[in-house]
Structures are given as C-alpha cells and as structure tokens.
Amino acid sequence: ETGVTQTPRHLVMGMTNKKSLKCEQHLGHNAMYWYKQSAKKPLELMFVYSLEERVENNSVPSRFSPECPNSSHLFLHLHTLQPEDSALYLCASSQGLARWTGELFFGEGSRLTVL
Amino acid sequence: GENVEQHPSTLSVQEGDSAVIKCTYSDSASNYFPWYKQELGKRPQLIIDIRSNVGEKKDQRIAVTLNKTAKHFSLHITETQPEDSAVYFCAAYTLSNDMRFGAGTRLTVKP
Numbered sequence: 001e002t003g004v005t006q007t008p009r010h011l012v013m014g015m016t017n018k019k020s021l022k023c024e025q026h027l028g029h030n031a032m033y034w035y036k037q038s039a040k041k042p043l044e045l046m047f048v049y050s051l052e053e054r055v056e057n058n059s060v061p062s063r064f065s066p067e068c069p070n071s072s073h074l075f076l077h078l079h080t081l082q083p084e085d086s087a088l089y090l091c092a093s094s095q096g097l098a099r100w101t102g103e104l105f106f107g108e109g110s111r112l113t114v115l
Numbered sequence: 116g117e118n119v120e121q122h123p124s125t126l127s128v129q130e131g132d133s134a135v136i137k138c139t140y141s142d143s144a145s146n147y148f149p150w151y152k153q154e155l156g157k158r159p160q161l162i163i164d165i166r167s168n169v170g171e172k173k174d175q176r177i178a179v180t181l182n183k184t185a186k187h188f189s190l191h192i193t194e195t196q197p198e199d200s201a202v203y204f205c206a207a208y209t210l211s212n213d214m215r216f217g218a219g220t221r222l223t224v225k226p
Binding site for chain 2: 004020040041043045088090102107109
C-alpha cells in the first residue's frame with residue numbers, strides 16, 4: 001500500500017453507536033489531518049496533528065475524538081453522532097505542517113451516514 | 116481566521132474553451148495558495164500552487180494568477196478536455212494557520 005489509506009470507505013451508524021475511522025499514511029510524513037467534506041461547503045479542517053501532538057482543533061464537537069498513536073496512524077472516534085454529521089471524512093498527511101511546506105496528500109475518504 | 120470564497124460554484128464549458136475559477140481571501144498575511152482537483156469519487160490532489168512572492172505560475176494548460184493587493188487568485192485552464200471535468204478547490208493559508216479551502220467549483224467540459 002502506498003499513499004494515504006482510509007478505512008472503512010463507507011460507514012452507516014445509528015446515533016447511539018460508537019465507531020472509529022482509521023487513517024494510515026505510508027509516505028513517511030509527520031503531520032496528519034482530518035477534514036470534513038459536506039456537499040456544497042468548503043472542506044472543513046477538524047484536527048491537525050504534528051509529531052503525534054494535536055496542534056489545532058477547530059471547535060469540533062466532543063462527539064468527535066481524534067487519536068494519533070504514532071506519525072503513521074490517525075483515528076477519529078465517533079460517538080452519539082447527529083444526522084448532520086453525515087459527510088465524507090478525509091484524512092490527509094504532509095511532511096511538516098502544510099502551512100510551512102505546502103502539499104497535502106489526501107486519502108479517498110470515509111463516507112459516513114448517520115441514521 | 117482566514118475566509119476563502121470561491122466562484123463560480125458550477126461551470127460548464129465546451130471542449131477546447133478556457134475555464135477560469137476565482138477565489139478571494141481575507142487574511143492579508145496569507146502566503147500560499149494551492150489548487151486541488153477532485154475527480155468524482157476520488158481524493159483531492161494538488162494540481163498547481165503559488166506563493167505570495169510570485170504573480171503568475173504556469174504548468175502546461177493550467178495557470179494560476181495572484182493579485183495580493185486585491186486579495187484574489189484565479190485558476191485558468193486552457194484548451195479544456197473532458198478529463199478536466201472535476202471539482203476544483205482553492206485554498207489559502209498563512210504561517211500561523213493551516214489550510215482553509217473554498218467551497219469548490221464543479222467544472223464540466225462538454226465534448
């Protein structure tokens with residue numbers, strides 16, 4: 001596997017479920033991100049990790065909980081979600097924070113549907 | 116924080132015509148402006164970028180122009196082809212904030 005891989009690609013969950021999204025990057029990068037992509041809205045930055053430390057958290061509800069156990073893996077733990085949380089969740093990585101070095105490398109996303 | 120606006124939201128052109136997508140940003144400290152292309156069902160990928168010390172950059176059929184005074188930048192695609200059909204996102208960021216994206220432009224190139 002190369003690049004940034006996300007699992008699962010599709011997830012349907014009820015509002016009371018607990019699930020997790022997983023992201024793995026094989027690029028040797030040291031920064032990882034979660035973005036939310038909703039129809040006709042800008043990509044919303046949710047969380048940024050650099051060297052496994054969270055460096056940015058953009059007022060995301062606590063029902064979303066990120067975890068970065070090492071520089072290659074990033075999780076997004078989901079709990080008690082709302083239907084409006086249905087979206088495509090994109091993981092990305094970069095070598096150094098993208099604000100300094102430039103390019104983000106995205107995964108193909110996890111399509112989440114909350115019933 | 117940075118606010119990025121992108122227009123138009125949809126754009127349809129005939130094959131061979133040019134396409135222009137415009138973005139404006141709010142933070143005068145923004146210094147890096149990438150453009151990403153997202154084909155249907157695929158991941159966004161960087162296609163071109165420009166830094167604030169440059170006014171224009173070109174790569175084959177695509178070019179980006181930057182007007183720092185007016186705080187806007189544009190993507191130009193010439194001689195469009197059906198495979199250019201995708202959603203294009205602009206973004207802007209400063210040294211103190213990570214990337215903020217525009218809402219995207221869905222480009223359709225009709226054969």
